[in-house]
Amino acid sequence: MHLLSVFPALQVKNYRIFWITQWIALIGFWLQLTAQQWLVYTMTDSALLLGLLSACQFAPSLLFTLFTGLWIDKHNKRKILMGTQLFYLIQASLLGLLLWTGHETYLWILFFAFFVGTIDSFDMPARMAFMPELVGKKALHSAISLNSANFNITRMVGPLLAAFLLKYLSYSTIFFMNALSLVPIIIAYSRMDVNSVIEETEKRHPILEIREGLKQAKNNPVIYKNLIAAAIVSGLILNLGTYGPLFADRVLHEGIDGFGSILFAAGAGSMVSGLLAGASTRHLSNTMIFRAAVLCGVLLMAVSYVHYFIPALFLFALLGFFIIAFIVNCNTVIQMASPKEFLGRIMGLYTFVFLGSAPFGSLLVSFIIEQVGTSLGLLLVGALAIGLLVIFARPADEMHSLS
Structure with missing residues (x-):
């Protein structure tokens, strides 16, 4: 009971069921993702083809999320999420079956990566739009924070577990395990007594309705400035998979073990942040959110000056x-x-800018590092992120405080 009093969202029975089953599903997700990445690397021995795998998974977010956001507004979000989990299960089962029968090829794996990305383009905005219905606005901040803590805890555990299991189990078994991990959350969604209230509105052309959603975001400074900030942070700072291996190898000289330690340190910090935020029903002000984004750029610049392992992990x-x-x-x-x-629609737009900026940011970050070196490159990337945030994402109250 003490745990329920600390985390407001866990006081909601439906959210408790969701949160527990999400743990299982996310472990399965990281098992499959890690196994799939290692499978492609062993099949191709190519960093470029491994990068193409990620691009295929992100591409549907760029192509579909503006349209899926509109569709989500018109349908029952709980039922949409039941459907996305079922499609995740089908995808994992088919991929496992492909490997079990020995018919796997690189192109087939690319197809399934695109398939997963397509499901993501429905699942991610629907899940975010479903949270207020599940917990109410009072506990929304706590629910989002606990979701983040879940994701980062399983991000630390899942890859390590996958590396261990792959010594004893086949790739197909790992994919089948992921499929099984989705069964509890499908059952949980089916039993939740939460149903979206769909308001009847005049039927209009989808493009006009999408344009209305974009107009809502544009006319609300809180929404559009935070969307811009999310794109900047996601594209330039969140790309640990781009600059982390280079920093671990070229600067720290610790190789793959160093990169693993960097991911673990970042994951541990993320987990603590998510749990602390999950214990609160209040969110930061727009000014504090902006300053947190700027501080991320400052910390990336600080990392560029460090050449020792332990201080780097701390940063x-x-x-x-x-x-x-x-x-x-x-x-x-x-x-x-x-x-x-x-x-x-706005959560679809959030998914669009948050995930869609990642591949472009990754290319820009890698280009800068290759041109000027790893440490100077990270210094410039951090400074670029801060400059863009100040120019395009600074909230009105922050402008007044600096004037």
Whole structure:
């Protein structure tokens, strides 16, 4: 009972069921993702083809989320989420079957990565739009924070467990395990006594309705400035998979073990940040969210000056802490500022900018590092992020405080 009093969202029975089953599903997700990445690397021995795998998974977010957001606004979000979990289960089962029968090829794995990305383009905005219905606005900040803590705890555990299991189990078994991990959350969604209230509105052309959602975001400074900040942080700072291996190898000279330690440190900081935020029903002000984003850029610049292992891990832990502080509060204020009838569209737009900026940011970060070196490159990337945030994402109250 003490745990329920600490975390407001866990006082909601439906959310407790969701949170527990999400743990199982996320462990399965990281098992499959880690196994799939290692499978492609062993099949191709190519960093480029491994990068193409990630691009295929992100591409549907760029292609579909603006349209899926509108569709989500018109349908029952709980039922949509039941459907996405079922499609995740089908995808994992088919991929496992492909490997079990010995018919796997690189192109087939690319196809399934695109398939997963397509499901993501429905699942992510629907899940975010469903949270206010599940817990109410009072506990929304706590729910988003606990979701983030879940994700980062399983991000630390899942890859390590996958590396251990792959010594004894086949790739197909790992994929089948992921499929099984989705069964509890499908059952949980089916038993939740939460149903979206779909308001009847005049039927209009989808493009016009999407344009209305974009107009809502544009005309609300809280929404559009936080969307811009999310794109900047996601594209330039959140790309640990781009600059982390280079920093671990070229600067720290610790190789793959060093990269693993960097990911663990960032994950640990993220987990602490998510749990602390989860114990609160209040979100940060717009000014504090902006300053958290700027601090992420400052910490990345600080990392560029470090050449020793332990201090670097400390800075990456701090970076993980403030990245999650920014993301959780940014997500919360956008949802709180969004009219209910536009929430699916605005969450689709959030998914579009947050995931869609990642591949472009990754290319820019890698280009800068290759041109000027790893340490100077990170210094420039951090400075670029701060400059863009100040120019495009600074809230009105922050402008007044600096004038």
